[in-house]
Amino acid sequence: MADLAVRLGGIPLRNPLLLASGIWGESGDSLAGAWAAGAGGVITKSIGSESRRGYPNPTVETYDRWGLLNAMGLPNPGIEEYPREIAAARAQGATVIGSVFGSDAGEFARLARRIATTGVVAVELNLSCPHAEGYGTEVGSDPADVERIVRAVTSEVTLPVIAKITPNTSDPAGLAAAAERGGAAAVSAINTLRGLAIDIRLRRPVLAHGLGGLSGAAIKPVGLACVWQIFERVKVPVIGVGGISSAEDVLEYVMAGARAVEIGTAVTFDGIGVFGRIARDLSGRLDELGFARLEDAVGTAHPARGRPAGAPAGNGPTEA
Ligand code: DHB
Numbered sequence: 265m266a267d268l269a270v271r272l273g274g275i276p277l278r279n280p281l282l283l284a285s286g287i288w289g290e291s292g293d294s295l296a297g298a299w300a301a302g303a304g305g306v307i308t309k310s311i312g313s314e315s316r317r318g319y320p321n322p323t324v325e326t327y328d329r330w331g332l333l334n335a336m337g338l339p340n341p342g343i344e345e346y347p348r349e350i351a352a353a354r355a356q357g358a359t360v361i362g363s364v365f366g367s368d369a370g371e372f373a374r375l376a377r378r379i380a381t382t383g384v385v386a387v388e389l390n391l392s393c394p395h396a397e398g399y400g401t402e403v404g405s406d407p408a409d410v411e412r413i414v415r416a417v418t419s420e421v422t423l424p425v426i427a428k429i430t431p432n433t434s435d436p437a438g439l440a441a442a443a444e445r446g447g448a449a450a451v452s453a454i455n456t457l458r459g460l461a462i463d464i465r466l467r468r469p470v471l472a473h474g475l476g477g478l479s480g481a482a483i484k485p486v487g488l489a490c491v492w493q494i495f496e497r498v499k500v501p502v503i504g505v506g507g508i509s510s511a512e513d514v515l516e517y518v519m520a521g522a523r524a525v526e527i528g529t530a531v532t533f534d535g536i537g538v539f540g541r542i543a544r545d546l547s548g549r550l551d552e553l554g555f556a557r558l559e560d561a562v563g564t565a566h567p568a569r570g571r572p573a574g575a576p577a578g579n580g581p582t583e584a
Contacts, residue, residue, distance in 0.1 A: 266550030267557040268304070268543060272501050272524050273424045273449030275385050277359065279304035279543050280514070280558055284505060284528030285363040285388060285428070286310065286336070288536065292352025298531075299358035302539035306358050307526065308350065310365040310390040312399075313375060315342035319473040325461045327482070332529050333459050335476035338365055338396050343375055347382040354383040361426070365390040367398045369416035380421040387423055389413065391439075392430035392455030395475040400455075401430045407442035414446025424449035426503065429490070431483075432458050436490045437497040444498045452503035452526060453490040457483050480529040481507045488520050495521025495563055509538065511545035518558065519565035 268279035283289065283298040283306040295306045318339025325333040340346065343364075353360050362379035364387060366372035376387045391404025391413065403409055410427065417425050427443035429436050431454035440451040456477025461470040469475075487506025494502050504522030508514055509530035517525050530538045546558070555561045563569050 265547040266555055268547060270304075270523055270559055272503070273386070273426070275305075275424055275449075277304040277524060279546075280518070280522075280524035281539055281542055282361070282503065282524055282526045283307055283531070283539075284526035285390065287528040287531050290349075292349040292356070295349065295353035295360060296356035296358050298536055298539065299353070299356065301536040302543050303527075304359070304524070305361055305385070306353065307361045307388055308346065308363050308384075309340055310338055310363040310393070311340050311343050311346045311375065311379065312338060312365050313343055313371060315345065316340055319471075322471055323473070325470045325476070327480070329481065329533065331478055331480035331482040332532060333461055333471065333476040333478050334456075335395055335471045335473035337473060338393060338399065343378050347379070350379075350382040350384060360384045361386045361388055363388045363390055363428075365393065365396075365399050366413075367403060369413045372413050373416040373420040376417045376421050376423075376425070380423050384423065386426055386449070387417070387421065388426040388428055388452060389417060390428055390455070392428050392432075394430065394432050394456055394458035394477045395473065401432050401458075404430050404439065405433050407438050410439050411442040411446040414443045414448050418447030426450045426452055428452040428455055428505075429494070430455055431486055431490050437493040440494040440498050440502075444500050448500060450501045450503055450523075451494060451498065452505055453494055454483070454487045454506050457486060479506065480533075481509065483507050484513060484516075488516055491517055491522050492520045492566075495566065509534065509542075511542050511549045514542060514546055515549060515553075515561065518561045519563070521563045521566065523559070523562050
C-alpha cells in the first residue's frame with residue numbers, strides 16, 4: 265500500500281488529511297474523535313483573545329450536496345479557556361494544530377505565543393474569514409498586512425506557522441508569497457468564498473448576519489486554481505482546502521501542488537467517517553496510479569513535473 269505519511273514544513277503527519285478549522289473542533293473530545301476516525305491531524309476552531317458568542321441563528325444554509333453557506337461569527341471560549349480542550353485532545357494522542365484569529369499583528373502574536381504552550385504542533389492564522397468585522401479577510405487581503413502579521417508571529421514562536429489565505433482577492437498567490445516572506449512554514453488555501461442567500465418571501469438574507477462563507481463541492485475548482493497558482497509562486501508547502509470529499513478530490517489537490525489537505529464540509533454532510541474512507545481509498549488510488557508515496561504525486565499536474573509516459577504534453581489541446 266502506498267505510504268500516506270507526509271512532512272509539512274517540519275510537521276510529520278501520518279496522513280495528509282487534516283480536520284479543517286471550525287468543523288467538529290468545539291471540544292477536546294470532538295477533536296480526538298476526528299483523530300480516532302483517521303484524520304492525519306486536527307485543526308482547532310479559530311480562537312480569539314476573548315470569548316465570543318457568535319452571531320444569532322440562522323447561521324447555516326445548505327445547498328443539496330454541493331455547498332454550505334455559514335456565518336457563525338467566530339464563536340469561541342477565548343484563549344484562556346480553550347487550551348484545556350487542546351490538552352484533552354492531546355491526551356488522546358491527537359496531532360493538534362491551533363488556529364487563531366486577531367485584529368492586528370500584535371494580537372495574532374500574543375495568541376500564537378499562548379497557544380504555542382499547549383502542545384500544538386503548529387499554529388494556523390485565520391487571515392481569511394470572509395465576513396467578520398475587523399478580522400479575517402479585513403486584515404488578510406493586503407500582502408503588506410499579511411507579511412507583517414506572519415512576521416510578528418514567526419518572530420514570537422518557534423512553532424511552524426501556517427497562513428490561511430483568502431480566495432476573496434484578485435491575487436491569492438501574492439498573499440501566499442507575502443506569508444512566505446514573513447516566515448510562514450506553510451500556507452493553506454482556501455478559506456470560504458463570500459456568499460449570500462436571500463429569502464424572497466421575507467425579502468431579507470437567509471442568514472442572520474447577511475453575508476456568509478461558501479464551502480463544499482461548489483468551491484473545489486476555485487481552491488484548485490488557487491493552489492495551482494500558489495504552488496507556482498512559493499517554495500513553502502501548500503495545504504489544499506475546499507470541496508474535498510473523496511480520494512480523487514485529494515489527488516486533484518495534490519497534483520495541483522498540495523502536500524496536505526483540510527476537510528470540513530464533507531464532515532458536516534457525511535460524518536466523521538470520511539477520514540477513514542478517504543485514507544483507504546487514497547492508498548488504493550496511489551497504488552493504481554503507480555505512486556509509492558503520496559509525496560511523489562505532489563505537483564505532478566504541472567508541466568515538466570512528471571506526467572506519466574505517453575501522457576500528452578502541455579495544458580492545451582493535443583497536437584494533431
Ligand atoms: C466563519 C469563520 C470562517 O473562517 C469562515 O471561513 C466561515 C465562517 C465564522 O466563524 O463565521
